[in-house]
Amino acid sequence: MNLLFGRNASLQLRLVIAVVLSGILMVGDKYTSGASTIRTSLNTLVSPLFYFANIPSEFLSWSSQNLESKKQLLAENSLLKTKQLLLNEKLQQFQFLQNENSKLRALLNSTAKPETKKIVTKVLSIHSNTYSQQVVINKGFLDNVIEGQAVVDDLGIVGKVVQVGSTTSRVLLMTDNTHAIPVRVLRNNVRTVVEGVGKLNQVELPHVPHSMDIRMGDILVSSGLGDLFPEGFPVATITKIERDESKPFAKVYAEPIAQLDRIRLLVLLWSQQVKVEKKDE
Structure with a gap:
């Protein structure tokens, strides 16, 4: 092994060995199911690294939020209250339209689309x-x-x-x-x-x-x-x-x-x- 990858081994020989090993890995990945299991296991092993690498970003985000002035927060709060009033007005219209839609579907003997399950990530x-x-x-x-x-x-x-x-x-x-x-x-x-x-x-x-x-x-x-x-x-x-x-x-x-x-x-x-x-x- 030392002779193969030592200074005496030619660059051409190293290239050929690397290409052959790469070909074996690609063929094994395509025609065997074990490769998928290995990828899933490796993904699970490196998952903590992603969380660890995300710590600085989370810390900076937390710091910037805590440094916001009281004036900015009050302005945002006022804006959100205004938007909430407008959305509540639209919600009332939506509820009316939903009731009308339900009546029309009942007349047509049709059913609404079921709610799609979802989560935030x-x-x-x-x-x-x-x-x-x-x-x-x-x-x-x-x-x-x-x-x-x-x-x-x-x-x-x-x-x-x-x-x-x-x-x-x-x-x-x-x-x-x-x-x-x-x-x-x-x-x-x-x-x-x-x-x-x-x-x-x-x-x-x-x-x-x-x-x-x-x-x-x-x-x-x-x-x-x-x-x-x-x-x-x-x-x-x-x-x-x-x-x-x-x-x-x-x-x-x-x-x-x-x-x-x-x-x-x-x-x-x-x-x-x-x-x-x-x-x-």
Whole structure:
């Protein structure tokens, strides 16, 4: 072993050995189930490191909150009371409309959509580059998190859970090259798909026919197809359309509605299909 990696070993030999070992690991990861177990175990082992690395940020946040002046707090309190009054007024209208909607559904013999289970989670770490865009959150299988869960923020869809540990999980952002979301155009209900291109501020609509009715500024929302992302959540806004009749499809780009470059608090959603399957088990 000392001779192999000592000074006498050539750089070419080291490169060949490294490539062979990498190939064995990739093949083993693809065709065996043990690799997934190992990744989950390693993720569980390093979970405390994410919490430890997040301590300085939490301390700075706590310090800044305690340094706010009394005047600022009073102003914010006054603003919140004003907003609360406005929201209460809207809530009264909502309750009236909800009652009217219930009566209409009763006449049509229709049922409302069931409430989706959800929990709030915090981002612990960000891993973003051209080839992989992921974040680590502080919820795991101890919180009933499962792979494939939809993740949103206060503006729209963020991505989905791809790896679960005991107390942390990895979320694949919607802008990752391997991520895709079935969507529809809010204006006319035309269905299409949004794919990531490796940029936090841009996604792409693949294979868009020149005849598709799509315009600049159109808002895309989740269509609900695939039973992963609930229907109606904001996804992206059309920002660029290139139509070249010499090519079979138009190039259409959009900007994610969720602010992926500054996410901190996220919401995990459980689909109705997942809950039904868990009950059957």
